[in-house]
Amino acid sequence: MTPQVSLALNAICPYFTMFPLEFPLSILARRAASSDWVLDPFSGRGTTNYAARLLGAPSIGIDSSPVAVALTEAKLVNATPAAITACADNILDQSAPLRDVPRGEFWSRAFDPAVLQVICRIRESLLANCRSAARKALRAIVMGALHGPRTLSVPSYLSNQCTRTYAPKPRYAVRFWQARKLVPPRINVSEVIRLRAERYYSSQPPGKGIVVCGDSRESSTFHLLGNRRARWIVTSPPYYGMRTYIPDQWLRNWFLGGPSEVEYSNNLQLAHGSPGSFSQQLCSVWANLATVATPDAWLIVRFGGITDRKAVPLKILRDSFDGSPWVLTTVKPAGSSDSGKRQAIHFGTTQNPAKTEHDGWARLR
Numbered sequence: 001m002t003p004q005v006s007l008a009l010n011a012i013c014p015y016f017t018m019f020p021l022e023f024p025l026s027i028l029a030r031r032a033a034s035s036d037w038v039l040d041p042f043s044g045r046g047t048t049n050y051a052a053r054l055l056g057a058p059s060i061g062i063d064s065s066p067v068a069v070a071l072t073e074a075k076l077v078n079a080t081p082a083a084i085t086a087c088a089d090n091i092l093d094q095s096a097p098l099r100d101v102p103r104g105e106f107w108s109r110a111f112d113p114a115v116l117q118v119i120c121r122i123r124e125s126l127l128a129n130c131r132s133a134a135r136k137a138l139r140a141i142v143m144g145a146l147h148g149p150r151t152l153s154v155p156s157y158l159s160n161q162c163t164r165t166y167a168p169k170p171r172y173a174v175r176f177w178q179a180r181k182l183v184p185p186r187i188n189v190s191e192v193i194r195l196r197a198e199r200y201y202s203s204q205p206p207g208k209g210i211v212v213c214g215d216s217r218e219s220s221t222f223h224l225l226g227n228r229r230a231r232w233i234v235t236s237p238p239y240y241g242m243r244t245y246i247p248d249q250w251l252r253n254w255f256l257g258g259p260s261e262v263e264y265s266n267n268l269q270l271a272h273g274s275p276g277s278f279s280q281q282l283c284s285v286w287a288n289l290a291t292v293a294t295p296d297a298w299l300i301v302r303f304g305g306i307t308d309r310k311a312v313p314l315k316i317l318r319d320s321f322d323g324s325p326w327v328l329t330t331v332k333p334a335g336s337s338d339s340g341k342r343q344a345i346h347f348g349t350t351q352n353p354a355k356t357e358h359d360g361w362a363r364l365r
């Protein structure tokens with residue numbers, strides 16, 4: 001990695017239970033060649049893909065959440081700040097009537113009306129066409145800016161006071177804003193985009209790879225990878241009990257064309273019925289990975305749990321390898337993550353922090 005490369009792109013948009021960049025980066029920097037394909041079948045915000053990019057390696061991301069897929073794509077596109085800003089300005093120069101501006105108490109308290117119009121104009125344009133690198137980067141920039149805390153200095157978020165990592169539930173948010181008499185700020189959206197484009201897309205090394213929106217339990221998802229073969233698979237499945245990736249991202253999901261209310265369906269997400277069935281689903285993913293891995297590939301899995309479940313995450317992880325084409329050779333404790341909790345306190349709510357995490361290393365049998 002050249003010293004002038006900025007790591008800022010990794011933070012373009014937060015994501016619940018994302019792992020730190022250092023985790024995949026330190027493994028890949030020590031062990032991968034720049035010609036090795038890197039794969040993450042639960043790519044989330046694309047941390048593994050970005051680590052691969054920093055090292056010049058091509059990568060594949062797979063996730064069943066459209067939010068995760070859009071963020072992973074943004075980690076791989078080659079866009080310049082000037083192209084992204086010009087793309088936003090072009091969109092905002094249009095004056096065609098908007099087709100779809102959400103209404104209701106939540107929306108009028110969450111965003112200033114003029115700001116909401118601008119967000120909707122960008123949304124409609126990107127829904128019609130999000131093929132270019134600049135458009136993909138712009139999409140992730142707006143997703144990252146959509147909701148977050150208000151700051152006294154230069155505004156960076158488009159909403160009234162909110163959490164960054166997950167979207168607030170409308171009824172709770174309305175009560176929160178009402179009780180504190182918080183009104184949504186009138187933000188210069190173009191300026192926020194310009195500043196963020198500079199922050200995230202200056203000095204990035206070239207990105208290369210593909211991102212697939214699909215269910216990693218299904219073998220058909222992996223057919224989309226063609227003849228690409230991964231030598232490094234660094235991943236983190238949903239922690240057992242963490243079933244709210246879609247509802248917690250409902251505002252960003254709306255920006256991507258989803259409904260303007262909380263989306264509770266967990267389509268294509270791992271099911272959390274019992275620890276045993278969860279291990280079996282992971283086992284299917286591991287089996288699919290074997291079909292797209294080189295014979296000397298490593299599968300490295302960070303796994304933990306959330307505190308309101310009695311299940312033992314380490315047992316789920318070990319059981320998931322029973323009958324799989326991979327042998328778990330090493331398991332190491334990886335500490336624990338409570339960043340979601342810290343954020344939640346900021347907004348007056350609590351979310352369950354992660355239990356201790358472990359890293360499992362596996363090789364093909």
Ligand SMILES: C[S@@+](CC[C@H](N)C(=O)[O-])C[C@H]1O[C@@H](n2cnc3c(N)ncnc32)[C@H](O)[C@@H]1O
Pocket residue numbers: 015016017018019020041042043044045046047048062063064065068214215216217235236237238239245268269270
């Ligand atoms: C722990 S997060 C991954 C976070 C990622 N390591 C990062 O740093 O951002 C787990 C991801 O698995 C995805 N997921 C859940 N079920 C899935 C499935 N059946 N197929 C593909 N992805 C799935 C979720 O949408 C979520 O993005």
